[in-house]
Amino acid sequence: MNNPLKPALDKKTRKFKEYNSYNLQSNNYYLLPFRFIRLDEQNELLVNEVGDFLIVSSGTVERIVNKKLDKISDEELYADLIAAFFISETPIPALLDVISTRYRTKKSFLDxxxxxxxxxxxxxxxxxxxxxxxxxxxxxxxxxxxxxxxxxxxxxxxxxxxxxxxxxxxxxxxxxxxxxxxxxxxxxxxxxxxxxxxxxxxxxxxxxxxxxxxxxxxxxxxxxxxxxxxxxxxxxxxxxxxxxxxxxxxxxxxxxxxxxxxxxxxxxxxxxxxxxxxxxxxxxxxxxxxxxxxxxxxxxxxxxxxxxxxxxxxxxxxxxxxxxxxxxxxxxxxxxxxxxxxxxxxxxxxxxxxxxxxxxxxxxxxxxxxxxxxxxxxxxxxxxxxxxxxxxxxxxxxxxxxxxxxxxxxxxxxxxxxxxxxFFSDAWTNESLPGCSECALQSYCGADPVFNYATQGTFIGHRPTSSFCExxxxxIKHLFLLMEKDARIKTIFRTWITGNN
CATH class of the missing domain: 3.20.20.70 (Aldolase class I)
Known part of the structure; x- marks a missing residue:
């Protein structure tokens, strides 16, 4: 009888890459925590831990993560990523206190x-x-x-x-x-x-x-x-x-x-x-x-x-x-x-x-x-x-x-x-919920254990089938695309949150 596991047994064990392949110290910049999502075929959205965002052309995230950015030829993008706390030229960003202050501000409704x-x-x-x-x-x-x-x-x-x-x-x-x-x-x-x-x-x-x-x-x-x-x-x-x-x-x-x-x-x-x-x-x-x-x-x-x-x-x-x-x-x-x-x-x-x-x-x-x-x-x-x-x-x-x-x-x-x-507190923070923790839109959304329970029978919920998530x-993606498409709309949106009409 043929052994169905034989192909797997014959396969050679994969080896890890050499240590230098993972040595971040040899690169020109360091990645700070951020998440990303594709908005459409042309645009990707990057969002950091405090909700700052950048909209970039498709393929940019791959270049950032694989350290393919050049400080000179990608000067404008590189500067934007530095300024918005997506990358840093030092292991610990010089303005880390600014990031922490902004995060506290975002969560100040808990004060x-x-x-x-x-x-x-x-x-x-x-x-x-x-x-x-x-x-x-x-x-x-x-x-x-x-x-x-x-x-x-x-x-x-x-x-x-x-x-x-x-x-x-x-x-x-x-x-x-x-x-x-x-x-x-x-x-x-x-x-x-x-x-x-x-x-x-x-x-x-x-x-x-x-x-x-x-x-x-x-x-x-x-x-x-x-x-x-x-x-x-x-x-x-x-x-x-x-x-x-x-x-x-x-x-x-x-x-x-x-x-x-x-x-x-x-x-x-x-x-x-x-x-x-x-x-x-x-x-x-x-x-x-x-x-x-x-x-x-x-x-x-x-x-x-x-x-x-x-x-x-x-x-x-x-x-x-x-x-x-x-x-x-x-x-x-x-x-x-x-x-x-x-x-x-x-x-x-x-x-x-x-x-x-x-x-x-x-x-x-x-x-x-x-x-x-x-x-x-x-x-x-x-x-x-x-x-x-x-x-x-x-x-x-x-x-x-x-x-x-x-x-x-x-x-x-x-x-x-x-x-x-x-007991409820175990499921009320989207930063730790499965499907939310890695979502680029996490900073702009929320957690709702009552909705999850009423619609899906669990406090945590299941993001791929959640109408709240959908x-x-x-x-959120639609609002980003509208602002990207027409600067006039972004100006209008700003009046909605400032009240200056």
């Missing part, structure tokens, strides 16, 4: 720990949105309002955060249906913040359908921001966000206008959720935001949590379909800017801040370590405490994986530094 504290003030709602991620209840069921003793305990824990500037955000259901609890919470929180010398901001997330003059007067008095929902023109919004009377859009627009009149134009924001219907109308949705006076829009997909998963026909689509929608909408937005009109896409602006500045971002989905606990915490209407808003959405479908404990029984230390928090890689 003060949790800032955003979400209070789910009620599950009651008068809408029946088909993409709702929580088990909303009818507006007359007050048993699903947050109890005062839970509000008090939540405020006490919020005040223990070492962060000097905290945000208290009220969510639902429809938060305004429990407005008396909001007024109680705001007054209590302001008094305690003043005693502890903390700065506190307030946000109410609302569909605006039930807002009144009395509510707006209170919001004005206490400088409360309004975060509303707008899914586009009426034929999209009313289809997505159903309520009796089929007038959700009309009430939202009316509420936006009234809120602006009382609170100020910049105190009212709106958030889009992209459904299957939305995918067909990228330009119309952008036009609607522009028509209503907004100068920004956040193009975001449906979150894969809770009850939003149950309506497949309306809520499920491929990541590639969302990316096609996103790019068409972004083209429309760029077109507006090229005509001299300032209009920003917020998700791109967050990524661009990470690309074009040394500063961190406050958006929890694109942080590493992840925003869960480090930046945000959720106090649910029933006193349960969750690591993120998405975590409490999972709990509404009886999955309590990310429940940290209860306001009734757990201390601040047990909730924020306990066994569960430490979406972010495509958008």
């Amino acid at each position: 003060h720990f949790t800032a955003l504290h979400i209070f789910v003030i009620s599950l009651r709602c008068e809408h029946t949105c088909h993409y709702c991620q929580v088990s909303r209840v009818s507006e007359n069921k007050k048993a699903f309002d947050m109890q005062r003793h839970h509000i008090d305990k939540g405020i006490d824990l919020m005040m223990k955060s070492p962060n000097p500037h905290i945000t208290m955000e009220f969510q639902g259901g429809e938060a305004l249906l429990a407005f008396e609890n909001i007024t109680y919470a705001v007054i209590q929180a302001k008094e305690k913040a003043m005693l502890l010398n903390k700065k506190i901001s307030f946000v109410i997330c609302t569909n605006l359908a039930v807002i009144t003059d009395e509510m707006l007067k209170f919001c004005k008095e206490h400088e409360i921001l309004i975060s509303s929902s707008l899914d586009g023109p009426s034929f999209i919004h009313n289809k997505n966000r159903h309520r009796n009377g089929n007038n959700s859009y009309e009430l939202a627009v009316k509420g936006i206008e009234e809120s602006r009149q009382v609170l100020g134009f910049d105190r009212v924001s709106a958030l889009l959720t992209t459904t299957n219907l939305s995918l067909l109308y990228p330009h119309e949705i952008v036009d609607e935001y522009y028509k209503l006076g907004f100068r920004n829009i956040f193009l975001r997909p449906i979150s894969p949590y809770g009850f939003a998963n149950y309506n497949e026909r309306k809520n499920h689509y491929k990541t590639s379909e969302f990316l096609d929608f996103y790019k068409k909408a972004l083209d429309k937005i760029i077109e507006l800017n090229l005509r001299g009109e300032f209009f920003r896409e917020d998700y791109a602006a967050i990524i661009l801040r990470k690309i074009l500045t040394p500063f961190p971002v406050g958006y929890v989905d694109l942080q590493s370590p992840a925003g869960m606990i480090n930046s945000v915490i959720v106090f649910n209407y029933d006193g349960k405490v969750y690591a993120t808003d998405e975590a409490r959405m999972l709990a509404e479908t009886k999955d309590y994986t990310f429940e940290l404990g209860s306001l009734d029984t757990h201390s601040y230390e047990e909730l924020f530094y306990g066994d569960k928090a430490r 979406r972010n890689m495509a958008i």
